[in-house]
Amino acid sequence: MKKRQSPPSIHTAGVGIIYLVLTLLSVAAVISALTVGSADISLSRVLATFTGEDRTARVIVVGLRLPRLAGAALAGAALATAGQLLQSVTDNELCAPNIIGVNSGSGLAVMLVLSLFPMYWQLLPLAAFIGALAASFFVLLVSGASPGDQKSSLILAGVALSSILGAGISFLSLKYPDVLSSYTAFSVGGFSGVTFDELAIPAVMIIVCFILAMIAAPKINLLCLGDEAAGSLGVRVRRLRVFTIVITSGLCAAAVSFAGLLGFVGLIVPHIIRRICGQRLRRILPITALGGALLVVFSDVIGRTILAPGELPAGIIMALIGAPFFLYLLVRRRRHD
Secondary structure (H helix, E strand, O other), rough: OHHHOOOOHHHHHHHHHHHHHHHHHHHHHHHHHOOOOOOOHHHHHHHHHHOEEEEEHHHHHHHHHHHHHHHHHHHHHHHHHHHHHHHHHHHHHHHOHHHHHHHHHHHHHHHHHHOOOOHHHHHHHHHHHHHHHHHHHHHHHHHHHOOOOHHHHHHHHHHHHHHHHHHHHHHHHHHHHOOOOOHHHHHHOOOOOOHHHHHHHHHHHHHHHHHHHHHHHHHHHHHHOOHHHHHOOOOOHHHHHHHHHHHEEEHHHHHHHHHHHOOHHHHHHHHHHHHHHHHOOOHHHHHHHHHHHHHHHHHHHHHHHHOOOOOOOHHHHHHHHHHHHHHHHHHHHHHHH
16 A cells, blocks of 8 residues: 555656656747748748848748747647546546537537627637537536436537537538638637637636636545545535536637637546646646647647648647547546446
C-alpha cells in the first residue's frame, strides 16, 4: 500500500517537466503559425511586420495568421478545459464535449441563429451557450434514468443525441445553403477567415469560465470520492454538478461560435494530462488549457500546409488523431473491466 503513495512525487516531477515541454512547444507553435502557410514568411519578416517595415507581410501576419493563431489557441484551451471538467464531474474518462453532444447542441443553436436571424449574429455565443447547456442536461437526465452502468449510458445517450443534432445541422445547411461560406469547415472545425472581432466576446466567456473553474476546482475534486463522501465534507453535490456543467457549456459554446464543431480535443488532452500530472484540478487545469491550445494550433498549421496552397480544416487533423485514441480508450477500459 505504501508504494501506491509514490505517484504524488511522480506527478509533481511530471508537472515541472510538462511545463518545460509545453513552454518550448508554445514558442514553436507561435513561430510556425505565423511563418508557415500557403505563402511562407521568414521569421525576420514576421518581426518586421510589428515595426511597420514590411506592409505586405503585415497584411498576411496581422490580418490573417495572428487572429487564426488566437482563435485556435482559445478554442483548444476552452475545449480541453471543458473535457477535463466533464471527466471530473462524471468520473468517466471517455466523456468529452463532442462525444456527449455538447458541441452538437452548440452547433445547432448557431445554425438556427444564422439561418433564421442572421442580423443578430452578435447573439451567436449566447445561442451556442443555450444549445450546449440543453444538450448537457438532456444527456445527464437520460443517462441517469437508464438502468445499468450510468457511465456507458452517458456515452450512448451522447452519441444518439449527437446524431440527432447533426441531422438537424445538415438539414439547415441544405435548406439555407448561403448561411455558411463553408459548411464543411464548420461541421469539422476550422479557423479560416476568423477575425479579432469574432473572437472578442468568446474570449471573454472563456476567460470568465476558466476563472470560475479554477475557483471551484478543489470542490470538484471531492466528487471523485463519491457523492455521499463529498456531501459529508460539506459539498452541495447537485448544485456543484450543475454549476460545473454550466461552466463546461460556456466553454464549449464560446469555442463552437467561431471554430465550428471541433472534436476530440476534450478527450485526448485531459486524459494525457491526468496520466502525467495526477488529478488535482487546480494544478492540472492550466496545463490542460495550454496543452489543448497547442494541439489545435499545431493541427491547424498541419492542415493548412499539408495540401498547400489548399488546406484541410483543423478538425479533420484532430479526427485523424482523436478517433484512434478513442478506440484505444474503449479497448483498454474493456480489458480493465
